[in-house]
Amino acid sequence: MxxxxxxxxxxxxxxxxxxxxxxxxxxxxxxxxxxxxxxxxxxxxxxxxxxxxxxxxxxxxxxxxxxxxxxxxxxxxxxxxxxxxxxxxxxxxxxxxxxxxxxxxxxxxxxxxxxxxxxxLKVERWSLSEEARHLIEQIQRSIHSTRRTNGTGKLRAPGFAKMILHLAFVEVEAEYGLPFDPSYKKLTQSLGHVGDHIVHHAFAVRTSRIDTVDAFLALCEKAEEYVNAIEKRRKSW
Incomplete structure (x- = not known):
């Protein structure tokens, strides 16, 4: 732009x-x-x-x-x-x-x-657990919709990848004590020591605009595993 x-x-x-x-x-x-x-x-x-x-x-x-x-x-x-x-x-x-x-x-x-x-601004802030819950539900709905349309719906892989990145923002706040910063690059750097973290794949999809059906469905598989793991941990946040 x-x-x-x-x-x-x-x-x-x-x-x-x-x-x-x-x-x-x-x-x-x-x-x-x-x-x-x-x-x-x-x-x-x-x-x-x-x-x-x-x-x-x-x-x-x-x-x-x-x-x-x-x-x-x-x-x-x-x-x-x-x-x-x-x-x-x-x-x-x-x-x-x-x-x-x-x-x-x-x-x-x-x-x-x-x-x-x-x-x-007097708006009550969500706890990190509440924020994660909202994002998990959003991702789960998107996974269901994507599978129902076999990856050909309105939502595309780069947009879905951003949902995953936003959940990872909450994870690094809760588990690494890092202050919120909406930079995807800084997020991936903060998780650089976790080479197999989904954030690196999601960042690549978002940045490279990877948008094939197969790549989208594969990302859904990874995202499902990720949100299930976060759901188990978020209750202690």
Whole structure:
């Protein structure tokens, strides 16, 4: 991803939403963690006022995912979160649970708007055991779906590999006492002494964009063994 593409995506969001309740705009994902690939998406998070019309963000997200992506060749998207959600006063259903948003928030890059004081975030954090449980369930659902479609569903191997990497983040926090850092490269380095750890295979799949059906199904086999092992250990975390 080039700065030009990032600047253009930010400009589009700001122009469309700055007078409709947009407070801040953050860049999420692999940018800034040394993990960015040429094919990395532009994942933007908008912090908005509580009375913000969610349809406005949905319209911009649809534009980024279709017309903008077609024009630039880079996938882009926009998520939103309200001030009340960040303050822990309310929560809506979303793919990434709020405790995980808050944990990752310090690593997001503010690209427009007000600074959000993390000291004001009152959201209850999950324990490492709870976080692992959520990620294990997510991986198990993905394994089931992948096998049901014989590896030809919407989810692809590189995306599935990232789920495994996120579970490994929790493992190194719990069992090695390392502080959370969302860098995949640093994660693999921290487990460099465990040569057969699945994290190295998952990192290779994610980085090399390995995306054959056979490779995907083989990764599911390894992931199933991994989550079963973590499930037995996580209860003591």
């Amino acid at each position: 080039t700065d030009t593409v990032l600047d253009r995506s930010v400009a589009e969001v700001v122009a469309r939403l700055k007078d409709k309740g947009l407070i801040s705009l953050y860049l999420c994902g692999s940018f800034g963690t040394q993990d960015e690939l040429p094919s990395s998406d532009v994942d933007l998070l908008s912090v908005v006022k509580d009375d913000f019309d969610s349809r406005e963000a949905a319209d911009v997200d649809a534009y980024l995912r279709t017309e903008f992506t077609s024009q630039t060749g880079i996938k882009a998207s926009l998520a939103r979160i309200t001030l009340s959600e960040l303050a822990g006063d309310m929560e809506r259903d979303q793919f990434i649970p709020l405790p995980l948003w808050v944990k990752q928030f310090p690593f997001f890059r503010r690209v427009w708007g007000q600074h959000i004081d993390l000291a004001t």
